[in-house]
Amino acid sequence: MTTSARATRLAASLVRLSHEVQHVFTDVSREHDLTPQQAQLLCVLAAGPHRMTQLTRMLHLEKSSVTGLVDRVERRGLAERMRDGHDRRACSVALTAEGKRLAHRVHDAVVRRLAGVLDGISAADAERLTSVLTRFTQPELRRGA
């Protein structure tokens, strides 16, 4: 558990970066008349339907919070609950056509805004950056190992 000074500095700037990206995400969500939480849900569901329990894990939320979030998105006609045939307790949440359209527009707008800043980066640097960034999608990060 030796955390070098270099890693510490890098981690601190990652936190700042993360807040900046979050601001961009929030601004874009707003421009599309969505809360950032709703936009994130749409982006997750853009990959395909998910069950409530899966969403609690992916969004790091309690199940009652997901119930409310899905309620509001469903009320706006962007997603819908579909009863699962196998397990009659469960339900699957899927985007409607309008939900899909919005999800892609938000995702594209966020990526475009960030990519504008990243465009001048060299191929080698991009390679290296990507390899570092993928470390963070490892599950062990989340539980503080």
Add this chain to the structure above:
Amino acid sequence: MTTSARATRLAASLVRLSHEVQHVFTDVSREHDLTPQQAQLLCVLAAGPHRMTQLTRMLHLEKSSVTGLVDRVERRGLAERMRDGHDRRACSVALTAEGKRLAHRVHDAVVRRLAGVLDGISAADAERLTSVLTRFTQPELRRGA
């Protein structure tokens, strides 16, 4: 405004990274009995006192939202409003001793958790990463230029 495919891929992974960092930040805040918004306010104020208007810019919030946030943090004894001598409309928000202690503990815990993952990175990669990350602290990013 040519956004290359490379920059686009990189931007997409930045968004994923940002969500992961956000989860870490939220978890750590929780472990210290703070909401992530309160923790972020404490971290901002750790650099020194700020006026309400400054905080609205730094946190990307409306002034009434900052009023409420500061109210709750003040009620918990972590910060306090101090009347500014020059402009009697304004007030400066400063951390209490306990607020400072908490701010540093949260910041350190977040950085430590992230640094644990970053520790294996080479000096050259760290250099490159840092230089890329600092692009994001430029103000023009926020207004979608």
Add this chain to the structure above:
DNA sequence: TATTGTTATACTCTATAACTATA
């Protein structure tokens, strides 16, 4: 008994609009 999801409740977070006090 365990799991999936909802409901009830209380609080925090956030924005809009109207307001007070000072400049």
Add this chain to the structure above:
DNA sequence: TATAGTTATAGAGTATAACAATA
């Protein structure tokens, strides 16, 4: 008039606890 900040209000987001239905 303009600026700094608060208050009133409404809605969204979140967690805890208790619950219903199904496995």
